[in-house]
Amino acid sequence: MLICAALSPATARGLGETAPAEDANAVVQLSARDAQLSETSVAGDYRIAPGDELALKFFYVPELNEVAIVRPDGKIHLQLIGEIRAADLTPEQLAAALKRAYAANLRHPEVSVEVQKGFARQQVFVGGEVARPGAQPLLPSLTVMRALIVAQGLKETAAANRVVILRRGEDGKPQVIQVNVASQSRKGASDGNDPLLQPFDVVLAVPSRVSRLNKWIDQYVRRNLPVNVGFSYDLNDNRSGY
Structure with missing residues (x-):
């Protein structure tokens, strides 16, 4: 799912x-x-957990698109911004956190977060x-x-x-x-x-x-x-x- x-x-x-x-x-x-x-x-209340596979898509900067696995400490490591906590957040909350984190580097930090694997867990x-x-x-x-x-x-x-x-x-x-x-x-x-x-x-x-x-x-x-x-x-x- x-x-x-x-x-x-x-x-x-x-x-x-x-x-x-x-x-x-x-x-x-x-x-x-x-x-x-x-x-x-x-699904609307889904909270990201360690081991989840997240697909991050940047609408205006596709070269930043990547798939990140949430580490046991609940964090993911991304281009430009380094580590950011993902566990316990909903996909929408993580998208909001990424928008704030990338605001210093991107003019239009429009991003989506997709949980590709993890709901069944x-x-x-x-x-x-x-x-x-x-x-x-x-x-x-x-x-x-x-x-x-x-x-x-x-x-x-x-x-x-x-x-x-x-x-x-x-x-x-x-x-x-x-x-x-x-x-x-x-x-x-x-x-x-x-x-x-x-x-x-x-x-x-x-x-x-x-x-x-x-x-x-x-x-x-x-x-x-x-x-x-x-x-x-x-x-x-x-x-x-x-």
Whole structure:
């Protein structure tokens, strides 16, 4: 899948203490929303990651056109300007950064950024009390429940009313979102109890015995998450009170 951004000159929810675990094997009632999910695209929110192959095209200076691979440190090296950070930016944001960087060298720094390879590598990670924890490719219709199904479901030791999403916010800081997937048996699936996942989300099924949720998350992240999850969490600095 090709993702392109062109730039022209004109141009935590609070978490409570332990609650009684609801039936982890409750039958999920799918709503009409699921029929629309396959038409939803996450391309507009795509963020460049290490290993992505970027095609840079300069409309008025084609001799500067090149293909750059994002290095593990998140940077690319380009003609005239040298190194510039690309990881964690959308293609549009990188195009804007390149326009500013090339303004000192080009009269009309009109540039496009195309992600030629990389979209399929966006992932989410599912862990905790699931049968098969691990990374999953992020598809446009991947919700929390679908990710749990791919992970072969919740264990009996999981609290289905306390599934947690760890998500990187706009400022790069972690957000902690609690999802009650057990409520789908009563209310059906909705954006509240079965939200769409975003690139590099971490979905954790919390054990029903846990009383200090923040401590458990912190320990699980430090001991189990792979380095390729895309970014790090420092929950010790969290001051939201849970």
